[in-house]
Each structure stands twice: as structure tokens, then as C-alpha cells.
Amino acid sequence: MKSALPLVLNLSGRLVVAIGGGPVSARRVRALADEGAVVRVISPWVCEDLMELVLAGRVEWQAREYAGAADLSGAWLVHTAAGDAVVDRQVARDAEDQRTWCVNATDAAATAASIPARADVTTPDGRVTISTYAAGDPGLATSLRDGVADAVARGELDLRRTRKRGSAGWVALVGGGPGIDGLLTTRGNELLRSADVVVVDRLAPRAVVDRLPDSVRVIDVGKTPGHHAVPQWRINEILVEEASRGLGVVRLKGGDPYVLGRGGEERQACEAAGLSVEVVPGVTSAVSVPAAAGIPVTHRGVARGFTVVTGHEAIPGLPTGTDHTLVLLMGVTQLPQTVKLLVAQGRPADCPVAIVERGFSPTQRTTVGTLATIVELALARAVESPAVIVVGDVVRLSPDWPTHAD
Missing domain, CATH: 3.40.50.720 (NAD(P)-binding Rossmann-like Domain)
Structure with missing residues (x-):
């Protein structure tokens, strides 16, 4: 034409x-x-x-x-x-x-x-359509469309509205995965590029946040062990307050919002205020961080199931066989008490244990031992949060286990 x-x-x-x-x-x-x-x-x-x-x-x-x-x-x-x-x-x-x-x-x-060649992106404010026309060359039009759609998926293009939306804003609880850009989902990227406000955790993928436009307001509510500068009730209030002003709000968390992330509480608070809430699952550190250290949480002939619990509270009664994997999140501070409780509940003292610090980061480090030795090893190596603790026979599959055996 x-x-x-x-x-x-x-x-x-x-x-x-x-x-x-x-x-x-x-x-x-x-x-x-x-x-x-x-x-x-x-x-x-x-x-x-x-x-x-x-x-x-x-x-x-x-x-x-x-x-x-x-x-x-x-x-x-x-x-x-x-x-x-x-x-x-x-x-x-x-x-x-x-x-x-x-x-x-x-x-x-x-x-x-x-x-024209077309692709649709769904934002909380409605659909955005990407279309390309190349004067009778559908192959070129398709290639250009896919290039733009890929850039949107990678979070490289801004999807924020330039015209005022209606009176009601929205909230999205986005799981950021274990802290690196590559494990943030496509939907998570789309929502971040649509948001006016991002409420971020300490363990969320910060590089993604750093690339957001200056017009996006970032509210840091990160928690460290024993120090919650912004309590959960106040985080709930922030989400409601910002969205009630007609703004799009992303609550960016590390891991998955619904795996020991208090995402359910945040959703309930927002819905009680009449706000629209979308939940985007994330790659949970309970599985991904052990994987980064070469430890599968299940393995045929070794472990057929696993349990994830928070390690900064009393450990409930759990399967005691070493063929059932136990994954502890936020468990470094209470490690001595946790070890004693697991042994008292029936886990053998020679049950393998791994502590994976700073999963997926350049300084990732794995410490392996047994219930009998892990506390002493953790003290000697000055193990710190953030870390994921894995208890069970699957730890023997870790590349670091032969070093422990030696």
C-alpha cells in the first residue's frame, strides 16, 4: 500500500x-x-x-x-x-x-x-495493544511486533498512564523471586512498568527498582532480622492509602507473596478497603536457593516430599525421617534452638544440613554439616541472613558435601 x-x-x-x-x-x-x-x-x-x-x-x-x-x-x-x-x-x-x-x-x-501484526499487554488500567504494519511485508511486521512485545516483557518500556485514571487505584502483590532480575516473571515486569508507587522489601530484586523512572515513588519497607522499621500493620495502611488516591501500587517482595511473605494479610487489608488486588506468584527462595547450591528439595530414591517453615518461630511437629526435606526460611538467628528441637523430635544427629547464604548473588556461600555440627560451623564461618537452611538427605547431593565428608 x-x-x-x-x-x-x-x-x-x-x-x-x-x-x-x-x-x-x-x-x-x-x-x-x-x-x-x-x-x-x-x-x-x-x-x-x-x-x-x-x-x-x-x-x-x-x-x-x-x-x-x-x-x-x-x-x-x-x-x-x-x-x-x-x-x-x-x-x-x-x-x-x-x-x-x-x-x-x-x-x-x-x-x-x-x-496489522498485533500483541496485547494487559495492565491493571486496561489493555494496551501493540500493532505494526510494514507495507505488505507481514514477516517484517511480525518481527517488529515481537521485538516491542519482548521489550515490554523485559520491563524496558514504560506502561504508566499519562492521563488520570478513575478515582480507584489498584494494588499488585508481586513476587520478585530470590533477588535477581532474571527470575522476576514477565507479569511482574509489566506491573512494575505500570505502577505509580512501588513498596519494596529488602530482599526484592533491587536492580529492577533502580531502573524505574524518577516519576515512580519507591517506598522502602525492608525488614532485617530483629528490626522491623515499618511494622506490617503500617505496610498494609500504606498500600491502602496510596491506592485510595487513585494510584497504581506494586508491593514488590522477595520470593513469593504467599510463601511466608504475609501476602494474604496485605490482600485482605486492601480488599477490605474495596481495592482491586492482583497477586503475581514469584519463584520462592525455599526451592530456588537450594537449587542454586545444587540441592534439590526432592530427589527420586532420596526424598519424596518437603516442608517449608519459618525458622524464627517455634518449629512445629514435622516428619522426622531424613528422607523428608525440611526447608527453613529466616532461620539463622534461631538455629541453635531449632537444631535442639529437631533432634528432640526424632531427627538423628547425623542428619545432613546445608545453609545457603545470599542465594544467586555473587557472594553466595554454602555451609554443610549435620545437626550435630552445623551450629558450630555456622558460628565459625559467621553465617548471616539472608539464608535458606535445608535439612535432610538431599544435602548429600550438594557439590559441597564431599568436602564435608573429607
Whole structure:
């Protein structure tokens, strides 16, 4: 096309006639039906994907050949991909005569209308559509679309609204994983690039936060062992206060919001205030940090299950066999008491133990021992939080275990 003006059309409730029943037609028909269009397919046969839409009652199918201009009567848009260039040209001429835009999918150079390559991003404020048009080169348009979509997924493009949203804001509880950018989910990145305010934990991926635009307000509520500068009740209040001002708020946590992260309490507080809340799971450090140290929490023939508990409170009664893995989060401070309790509950003193400090960071360090030796080893090596403690036979699979055995 020598000239092109991209338009956004609201086809909801409007008739679109699609000529042809092949895969090309199926892709376009599905997209049109998803946008709420009333779609009529005219073709002597339809492919499996189109038949699925027909059986679901989402489109009308007239099983016959194209019969002429009368078939286009009342249509707001026409799409033709009959697989026969003569038929497609006739459909395009008939649509032109009645001043209806027609997409001729088999003749990119001559078509009067084109559907660009498209990708959708869902933000709490609504859908953002990325579309690209490359003057009859669908391969180039697709490549450009994918490049922009990838940049959005990596958190490189700003998705914040420039026009004031309604009176109600939103809250997203985002799991940041064990602290590195690469393990933050795509959805987490999208929400961070949509937020006006980010309420961040100490163990959240800080490099992502550092790259946010200056217009984003960052509220640090990080906790250290024994020192909670901002108590949980106040964190709940902050989320409600900021979102109630009509702002988009991301609560960025380390690990997963629902794995010993108090995300449930934060969600309840926000919903009690009538706020919309989205929860985005994160890669929990309970599994990922041991994995970074070469320790699987389960392994065939070694351990068939695992339990995750917080280590700064009394350890409840748990399976005592060394073939059941115990993962302790936030357990460094109470390690001596925890060891005594585990032995008292029935775990053998020679049960393997690993402490993985600063998982996934350049200074990651693993200390291995047994319940009989780990407290002394931790003191000697000045083990500090953040750390994940693993108790069970799976520790023998760690690359560091041979050193302990020696």
C-alpha cells in the first residue's frame, strides 16, 4: 500500500463477513470474534480451528461458495481468503462498490485494508495493544511486533498512564523471586512498568527498582532480622492509602507473596478497603536457593516430599525421617534452638544440613554439616541472613558435601 492510516475500530456487535474457511481465515475470524464482532463465514468447507468456533456458537457458517455482492450486505468489514485469487478479487470489487472496507489476505499489494501484526499487554488500567504494519511485508511486521512485545516483557518500556485514571487505584502483590532480575516473571515486569508507587522489601530484586523512572515513588519497607522499621500493620495502611488516591501500587517482595511473605494479610487489608488486588506468584527462595547450591528439595530414591517453615518461630511437629526435606526460611538467628528441637523430635544427629547464604548473588556461600555440627560451623564461618537452611538427605547431593565428608 502506498499510503496507510492506522485506525482502531470498535467492531463489537457489528457484522463482519469472512470469505474462506482455511487457516488464514481462521486466525482472523478468531481475532474478530474475540473483539465482539458478529462474524459470518461463507465457505463450502472450514478447517478444524474454524469448526471449533462454529461449534462453540461464536461464529455463523454458511456452507457454500461466495454468491456475489448480496453476501456482503450489511457488513461493516469484509475479510477474504478464499484460496482462489479470482474469488478474492471479486469479493474486493463487490465490497468497494458498496463502500465497505475489505481485507484481501491474498493480495497485500492491492488490498484496501490490512490487519496489522498485533500483541496485547494487559495492565491493571486496561489493555494496551501493540500493532505494526510494514507495507505488505507481514514477516517484517511480525518481527517488529515481537521485538516491542519482548521489550515490554523485559520491563524496558514504560506502561504508566499519562492521563488520570478513575478515582480507584489498584494494588499488585508481586513476587520478585530470590533477588535477581532474571527470575522476576514477565507479569511482574509489566506491573512494575505500570505502577505509580512501588513498596519494596529488602530482599526484592533491587536492580529492577533502580531502573524505574524518577516519576515512580519507591517506598522502602525492608525488614532485617530483629528490626522491623515499618511494622506490617503500617505496610498494609500504606498500600491502602496510596491506592485510595487513585494510584497504581506494586508491593514488590522477595520470593513469593504467599510463601511466608504475609501476602494474604496485605490482600485482605486492601480488599477490605474495596481495592482491586492482583497477586503475581514469584519463584520462592525455599526451592530456588537450594537449587542454586545444587540441592534439590526432592530427589527420586532420596526424598519424596518437603516442608517449608519459618525458622524464627517455634518449629512445629514435622516428619522426622531424613528422607523428608525440611526447608527453613529466616532461620539463622534461631538455629541453635531449632537444631535442639529437631533432634528432640526424632531427627538423628547425623542428619545432613546445608545453609545457603545470599542465594544467586555473587557472594553466595554454602555451609554443610549435620545437626550435630552445623551450629558450630555456622558460628565459625559467621553465617548471616539472608539464608535458606535445608535439612535432610538431599544435602548429600550438594557439590559441597564431599568436602564435608573429607
